[in-house]
Amino acid sequence: MSAKSLFEKVWDRHLVKAQTQNTPAVLYIDRHLVHEVTSPQAFSDLQEKGVCVRRPDLTFATMDHSTPTTPRRADGTPDYINAQTRAQVETLQKNCAEAGIELFDWDSPARGVVHVTAPEQGLTLPGMTIVCGDSHTATHGAFGALAFGIGTTEVGHVLATQCLLQRKPKSMRVTINGRLNPGVAAKDMTLAVMAALGADGGTGHVIEYAGEAVRALGMEERMTLCNMSIEAGARAGMIAPDAVTFKWLKGRKYAPAGAAWDKAVAEWKTLFSDDDAPFDKEITLDARLMAPMITYGSSPDKAMAVDSVTPPPCSALDRQGLDYMRFNPGRPIMGEKVDVVFIGSCTNGRLSDLRAVAQVLIGRQVHKDVRMLIVPGSEAVRRAAQKEGLDDIFIRAGAQWREPGCSMCIAMNGDMGAPGELVISTSNRNFEGRQGKGVRTVLASPATAAACAVWGEIADPRPFMEAPRVA
Amino acid sequence: MSHKNPSHEKFERLTSKTIVLDQDNIDTDQIIPARYLTCTSRDGLGQSLFYDWRFDEAGQPRNSDPLAGKDARTHRILVAGNNFGCGSSREHAPWALTGFGFAAIISTKIADIFKSNALKNALLPIELDADAHADLVAAPGAELVIDLKACTVEMPGRWVRDFTIEPFGRQCLLDGVDPLGFLQNCEADIARYEAAL
Ligand code: SF4
Numbered sequence: 029m030s031a032k033s034l035f036e037k038v039w040d041r042h043l044v045k046a047q048t049q050n051t052p053a054v055l056y057i058d059r060h061l062v063h064e065v066t067s068p069q070a071f072s073d074l075q076e077k078g079v080c081v082r083r084p085d086l087t088f089a090t091m092d093h094s095t096p097t098t099p100r101r102a103d104g105t106p107d108y109i110n111a112q113t114r115a116q117v118e119t120l121q122k123n124c125a126e127a128g129i130e131l132f133d134w135d136s137p138a139r140g141v142v143h144v145t146a147p148e149q150g151l152t153l154p155g156m157t158i159v160c161g162d163s164h165t166a167t168h169g170a171f172g173a174l175a176f177g178i179g180t181t182e183v184g185h186v187l188a189t190q191c192l193l194q195r196k197p198k199s200m201r202v203t204i205n206g207r208l209n210p211g212v213a214a215k216d217m218t219l220a221v222m223a224a225l226g227a228d229g230g231t232g233h234v235i236e237y238a239g240e241a242v243r244a245l246g247m248e249e250r251m252t253l254c255n256m257s258i259e260a261g262a263r264a265g266m267i268a269p270d271a272v273t274f275k276w277l278k279g280r281k282y283a284p285a286g287a288a289w290d291k292a293v294a295e296w297k298t299l300f301s302d303d304d305a306p307f308d309k310e311i312t313l314d315a316r317l318m319a320p321m322i323t324y325g326s327s328p329d330k331a332m333a334v335d336s337v338t339p340p341p342c343s344a345l346d347r348q349g350l351d352y353m354r355f356n357p358g359r360p361i362m363g364e365k366v367d368v369v370f371i372g373s374c375t376n377g378r379l380s381d382l383r384a385v386a387q388v389l390i391g392r393q394v395h396k397d398v399r400m401l402i403v404p405g406s407e408a409v410r411r412a413a414q415k416e417g418l419d420d421i422f423i424r425a426g427a428q429w430r431e432p433g434c435s436m437c438i439a440m441n442g443d444m445g446a447p448g449e450l451v452i453s454t455s456n457r458n459f460e461g462r463q464g465k466g467v468r469t470v471l472a473s474p475a476t477a478a479a480c481a482v483w484g485e486i487a488d489p490r491p492f493m494e495a496p497r498v499a
Numbered sequence: 500m501s502h503k504n505p506s507h508e509k510f511e512r513l514t515s516k517t518i519v520l521d522q523d524n525i526d527t528d529q530i531i532p533a534r535y536l537t538c539t540s541r542d543g544l545g546q547s548l549f550y551d552w553r554f555d556e557a558g559q560p561r562n563s564d565p566l567a568g569k570d571a572r573t574h575r576i577l578v579a580g581n582n583f584g585c586g587s588s589r590e591h592a593p594w595a596l597t598g599f600g601f602a603a604i605i606s607t608k609i610a611d612i613f614k615s616n617a618l619k620n621a622l623l624p625i626e627l628d629a630d631a632h633a634d635l636v637a638a639p640g641a642e643l644v645i646d647l648k649a650c651t652v653e654m655p656g657r658w659v660r661d662f663t664i665e666p667f668g669r670q671c672l673l674d675g676v677d678p679l680g681f682l683q684n685c686e687a688d689i690a691r692y693e694a695a696l
Contacts, residue, residue, distance in 0.1 A: 044688050044692045045685060045688055050666050050667060050670065051681070052665070052667050054682065054689075056692055056693075065536050065537075066588070066590070068538075068539035068540070069539070069540060069541055069590075072540070077679075079679075079683075093536075094537055110537070112537035112538065112539075113537050115537075119539045161588060162587070162588055163588040163612060177587075177588035177612055178588060178612070179588055179589075179590035179612060179615060179619065180590040181590060181616065181619040181620070182615070182619075184679065185678070185679055185682055188679060188682070189682040189683060189686075189689060190693075191685065191689055193667065193681070193682060195665065197611075227524050227582055228582040228608060231582070231608065232611060258586075258612075261582065261585060261611065263611055263612075327524055327526070343523070344522075345522060345580070348522070439533060439534065440533050440534055440536060447556055457528070457586065459526045459528040459529065459586060460529060460551070461528055461529070461532050461551045462528050465551055465556060466551075466556065
């Protein structure tokens with residue numbers, strides 16, 4: 029048998045029908061994740077056609093994109109920003125109830141950002157095919173799943189048939205050698221990969237992340253890395269599962285247990301790229317050369333070390349990005365005045381991210397001119413953080429501690445910046461207007477964002493991380 | 500009333516003028532800002548197309564509005580820079596473009612998920628070589644003939660270029676059929692696959 033990559037192994041195992049010249053492959057989907065924004069039209073299409081949801085048992089729904097992160101109203105109802113967002117959530121509740129789909133509803137301990145909560149619940153397992161009407165579905169690839177975002181029409185296809193029509197993507201391997209230096213986070217590695225690949229460097233490909241630096245990452249850090257694969261245009265990002273993966277998954281609610289667990293692990297251990305597996309494209313990076321990163325333009329690949337100077341624009345687009353950000357080429361951006369700091373999202377809204385923030389904020393104060401929002405990625409993250417007393421550290425420092433949701437990552441729920449404000453954000457997109465009209469977004473790691481909050485300016489996190497002060 | 504998914508109408512040939520937006524990496528947040536995704540139908544999204552480029556903070560039209568004065572009935576082809584449609588998987592992006600009146604996007608590279616979403620909504624995602632693209636950028640308002648059967652774009656009097664497009668999506672458009680039907684016809688194979696799990 030010929031050598032296969034991890035991606036090909038998972039792909040081949042899910043072929044209901046192989047592709048031909050004229051027809052795409054029919055790919056079986058093990059897990060379909062649904063949320064309120066990209067599903068209503070899919071459900072209504074099926075209703076119009078009189079088609080039922082084929083496998084509600086393989087489908088799970090949460091509400092995250094347009095949900096408020098502020099406390100409930102006095103009457104106990106969620107404080108929606110407007111009637112449309114409320115209608116979206118209520119439509120999801122109704123569609124799930126009718127189809128028999130399990131929904132992580134308002135009072136569920138599993139409610140949260142779709143890509144944060146599904147792994148926590150053990151819904152994301154190695155070797156699965158996972159889809160969601162959301163481009164950051166690549167996050168689940170951290171477990172060795174083939175996970176990618178789909179459009180609403182395809183959401184309808186999966187609801188109706190549990191299958192998707194897909195052409196086989198190309199494969200790419202990004203090997204990262206060495207180990208990250210202290211003070212350099214998985215998010216910095218991710219931004220360094222984006223800078224190396226460019227905004228369309230991964231188009232048409234599934235990326236496998238490999239190498240010593242990737243193996244050394246914990247599960248939450250691996251999710252941060254896979255999460256942003258789409259920012260290089262890639263369909264998906266994957267990491268071969270290993271002991272770190274299995275340990276993280278064991279005992280989670282929907283993960284197999286007992287004899288089924290042992291059987292599953294034996295199966296998962298076959299999920300790696302064979303030695304001679306071919307890749308359509310390969311790049312190699314060195315983790316030892318990576319520093320805390322920050323973006324300076326209006327696309328996630330425009331990233332550089334926080335302590336370097338903004339590079340000269342190579343194109344009219346670069347120029348436009350710099351103009352939008354009001355940054356000058358050849359000048360450092362450390363020292364730029366910060367208005368808002370956002371901690372959260374499916375990139376960096378997990379417990380380890382909040383711990384990194386707390387390490388910087390403990391015994392310190394958020395700068396008086398900075399508004400800081402800390403939004404846990406899920407209800408489980410919120411509870412775990414509170415159990416450790418992180419909320420206390422945040423509130424004492426002057427930050428706002430919110431309810432879980434996507435919040436300022438997509439700015440649909442009312443959490444957003446004002447025109448012209450500079451936002452340091454741990455999310456994944458710095459597109460013009462992503463966090464509100466005219467808002468200037470700088471992407472960074474949780475530690476860097478926290479350092480910026482304290483300093484009131486774009487700052488290097490490393491000095492803050494050496495000796496945390498005691499409160 | 501929700502309007503029907505337009506992918507089930509036959510599509511063969513389009514003769515129309517172009518609107519040029521010569522910028523690379525036009526992402527889905529520019530095509531339709533997230534705050535306009537709070538809908539539960541596909542209606543009216545054309546009004547939100549490129550909203551922040553067309554309207555200022557007070558909702559007044561900008562002088563620089565790239566679509567100003569363009570008649571969507573005669574200008575149905577958008578010529579855009581490299582890597583068009585990057586970013587999110589929101590199908591609201593092609594819905595906004597078709598809602599405005601566009602029937603084809605021409606670029607040198609179109610992002611994967613956008614391309615797949617566009618084709619399902621009878622919005623042709625066409626990738627051309629850099630030379631042909633440069634000709635189109637230099638001639639905003641040019642009338643083109645797009646032939647989906649022959650897979651050609653013609654700039655009359657100048658050139659005819661072939662383009663490649665995912666053959667299954669193309670056939671569905673030519674025949675006016677819903678691709679869901681193809682999947683539903685695989686039911687026996689799907690059931691067999693599930694039984695073997
Ligand atoms: S946190 Fe942001 S990127 Fe992640 S699912 Fe929500 S909106 Fe999408």
